[in-house]
Amino acid sequence: MNRPDPKDVRNITCIGGGVIGAGWAAGFLAKGYDVVVQDINPDAEGQMRRIIDSAWPSLEAMGLSEGASRDRVRFTTDLADAVGDADFVQESGPERMDIKQDIYAAMDAAMPNDVVIASSTSGLLMSDIQAKSKNPSRMVLGHPFNPPYLMPLVEVVGGKKTDTSAVDWACDFYRVAGKHALKMDREVLGHIADRLQQAMWNEIVYMVDADEATPEQIDESIIYGFGPRLAIMGYCLLFHLAGGEGGMRHFMKHFDPSVSDDWTRLPSPPITDDLIEKFAAGAERLQGDRSVEELQIQRDEALVGFLQHFNKVTGKG
Amino acid sequence: MNRPDPKDVRNITCIGGGVIGAGWAAGFLAKGYDVVVQDINPDAEGQMRRIIDSAWPSLEAMGLSEGASRDRVRFTTDLADAVGDADFVQESGPERMDIKQDIYAAMDAAMPNDVVIASSTSGLLMSDIQAKSKNPSRMVLGHPFNPPYLMPLVEVVGGKKTDTSAVDWACDFYRVAGKHALKMDREVLGHIADRLQQAMWNEIVYMVDADEATPEQIDESIIYGFGPRLAIMGYCLLFHLAGGEGGMRHFMKHFDPSVSDDWTRLPSPPITDDLIEKFAAGAERLQGDRSVEELQIQRDEALVGFLQHFNKVTGKG
Numbered sequence: 001m002n003r004p005d006p007k008d009v010r011n012i013t014c015i016g017g018g019v020i021g022a023g024w025a026a027g028f029l030a031k032g033y034d035v036v037v038q039d040i041n042p043d044a045e046g047q048m049r050r051i052i053d054s055a056w057p058s059l060e061a062m063g064l065s066e067g068a069s070r071d072r073v074r075f076t077t078d079l080a081d082a083v084g085d086a087d088f089v090q091e092s093g094p095e096r097m098d099i100k101q102d103i104y105a106a107m108d109a110a111m112p113n114d115v116v117i118a119s120s121t122s123g124l125l126m127s128d129i130q131a132k133s134k135n136p137s138r139m140v141l142g143h144p145f146n147p148p149y150l151m152p153l154v155e156v157v158g159g160k161k162t163d164t165s166a167v168d169w170a171c172d173f174y175r176v177a178g179k180h181a182l183k184m185d186r187e188v189l190g191h192i193a194d195r196l197q198q199a200m201w202n203e204i205v206y207m208v209d210a211d212e213a214t215p216e217q218i219d220e221s222i223i224y225g226f227g228p229r230l231a232i233m234g235y236c237l238l239f240h241l242a243g244g245e246g247g248m249r250h251f252m253k254h255f256d257p258s259v260s261d262d263w264t265r266l267p268s269p270p271i272t273d274d275l276i277e278k279f280a281a282g283a284e285r286l287q288g289d290r291s292v293e294e295l296q297i298q299r300d301e302a303l304v305g306f307l308q309h310f311n312k313v314t315g316k317g
Numbered sequence: 318m319n320r321p322d323p324k325d326v327r328n329i330t331c332i333g334g335g336v337i338g339a340g341w342a343a344g345f346l347a348k349g350y351d352v353v354v355q356d357i358n359p360d361a362e363g364q365m366r367r368i369i370d371s372a373w374p375s376l377e378a379m380g381l382s383e384g385a386s387r388d389r390v391r392f393t394t395d396l397a398d399a400v401g402d403a404d405f406v407q408e409s410g411p412e413r414m415d416i417k418q419d420i421y422a423a424m425d426a427a428m429p430n431d432v433v434i435a436s437s438t439s440g441l442l443m444s445d446i447q448a449k450s451k452n453p454s455r456m457v458l459g460h461p462f463n464p465p466y467l468m469p470l471v472e473v474v475g476g477k478k479t480d481t482s483a484v485d486w487a488c489d490f491y492r493v494a495g496k497h498a499l500k501m502d503r504e505v506l507g508h509i510a511d512r513l514q515q516a517m518w519n520e521i522v523y524m525v526d527a528d529e530a531t532p533e534q535i536d537e538s539i540i541y542g543f544g545p546r547l548a549i550m551g552y553c554l555l556f557h558l559a560g561g562e563g564g565m566r567h568f569m570k571h572f573d574p575s576v577s578d579d580w581t582r583l584p585s586p587p588i589t590d591d592l593i594e595k596f597a598a599g600a601e602r603l604q605g606d607r608s609v610e611e612l613q614i615q616r617d618e619a620l621v622g623f624l625q626h627f628n629k630v631t632g633k634g
Contacts, residue, residue: 019561054610054613054614055617057617058617058618058620058621061621061625062621062624062625123580145541145542145543145546146559147613147616147617147620150617150620150621150624151541151542151545151546151620152541152542152624153537153538153541153542155538180537180541182534182537182538182541184530184534185528185530185531185534186528186529188524188529188530189579189580190579190580190581191538192524192529192530192534192535192538193538193539193542193543194580195520195524195529195580195581196517196520196521196535196538196539196543196581197517197543197552198520198580198581198583199516199517199519199520199581199582199583200513200514200516200517200552201552201556202516202581202583202584202585202586203512203513203515203516203583204513204552204553205585205586205588205592205596206586207505207509207512207513208592208595208596208599209586209592209595211502211503212503212505212509212512213501213502213505213509214502214595214599215553215595215596215598215599215600215602215603216553216599216602216603217499217501217502217509218509218513218551218552218553219550219551219552219553219554219603220470220497220499220551221470221472221499221508221509221510221513221551222510222513222547222551222552223547223548223549223550223551224462224468224469224470224497224499225462225468225469225470225510226462226510226513226514226547227544227547227548227549227551228468228547228548229462229468230539230540230543230544230545230547230548231540231544231545231547231548231623231627232540232544232627232630233536233540234535234536234537234538234539234540234544235514235517235518235521235535235536235539236521236532236533236535236536237536239518242463244336262506262507263440263506263507263511263512263515264507264512264513264515264516264519264583265516265583266515266516266519266520266581266582266583267519268519268522269519269522269523269526271522275522275525275526278525278526278531278532279522279525279532281532282525282531282532282533283532285532285533286532286533286536293371296371296464297371298630299464300372300374300375300464300467301375301630302626302627302630303375303464303467303468304375304378304379304467305626305629305630306548306623306626307379307467307469308378308379309619309622309623309626310548310549310619312622313549313615313618313619313622
């Protein structure tokens, strides 16, 4: 087994020197890893260094790990050279299936069999990317959020041929590296977060098209309205709170979908009792042993801090 | 004209003593206004005082106006008594058209003709609420976000019979009272922000129903992923940045809707050249004279502050 313990990872290879690949590199450097960045375009080195340099002040503000240095990155155009000594590979190449499959075949040939390879892909499924690989069991999805050096979330899931040990290893490694690994139960196009964003974005496109709102009004409604709340609580916990004493059960029964179907171009699915129970059970697990009052206090304390910081950044306070 | 200058408003009446009505009252008290809260249920007084008390520490942290005091609220069950001396009325009664129309008729009979009445309604249109009123020209929508004592956004729009002077007055008043007034160009069910949230929520309901994600995974994908970004920038500016040098024009052309149609149950509308121009022009107005690099620095500085605060609140840092 050439797969190190997640805590013992030292050498990380990032495939692709663009916004996502170099953003990953910046984050790994800040955690004290040695990083190799590979891109077939030799000009990518300059761009990569600019991205790392522009990320560094934020990473310093968040706190660098011991020994972390921007000098510990090496650039190469040679894929085999890039991955030969890697303890872990984060692939952020072009979003084209044929290119991805070629890259994975080349990596397979140049690396020990057990080392985990994660793909940053937004729009492709690992089951398709790994389909032609000789050694697909160590290939996982590891989808970050922009900017990857700051946002904690990484969505992790295997393809049909992925071994569960590789998925678990990737989750453990990302946590060691300071990320929030969200282990998904199954593959789905767009993963989780991008699907939600796409539904909202498509409603935005319809609204602007129909002159129901301008792009400026859309953005104002987000940053002064529901945006700050979503930095603290997701909709399942927020609507559990909105349901008052009855929580999510009350919320889903009270808000009859026929009422809200005219609010958006995406009509609600039928709200069955089973579905209400699924949401209620999830909301109760999210609530844990915190009372509704405690949750409200936590929400408000976080909001106050966010709003004060927002006012400072925008020069309003 | 009995409508005072927005700066001279002293007496505010909040109709409804629930979470939204009492939340409004708390926010107005913190700004130093005298507030009357009316609710036909005498038991609502206790609930109202609990809501104000629980909001007060957050309002103190945000900074109270001179003379602001929780003692400056009076409760009554009598609607005519509540509105007789009001400089402005914020109505947050039940979301039922028949009840709303009765309340508006009763207010009309008990108030000077010019004083502005704003409704907090989420699900009804002002054109319908005001349909049977004798004096509908001063009635506007003024839709807040929960918790109304903290969230800045108020969506403002008139109904068919509303005078534009009332809409402008309401926007001016909300700004004096420390809110962010978003003046809409036309009425639409769900207004702006709730339509966007509903599209996302309905996609969430489908995903949980299909076992593509659990409620916990949904919420994790929000608070560790795209949520914190939405506290800083809306999608129009975020995607303008995501488009790189080409901005929104590149973003909308590059992300062919056929690629993303499988990402959500709400397919994209056709992306015409006219629509791309509408978005691009809006995004450029949002960008103003800030360079892409300046915007990225502002985004990252705000994110760093939010993440540090989030870690503190959740005990992670």
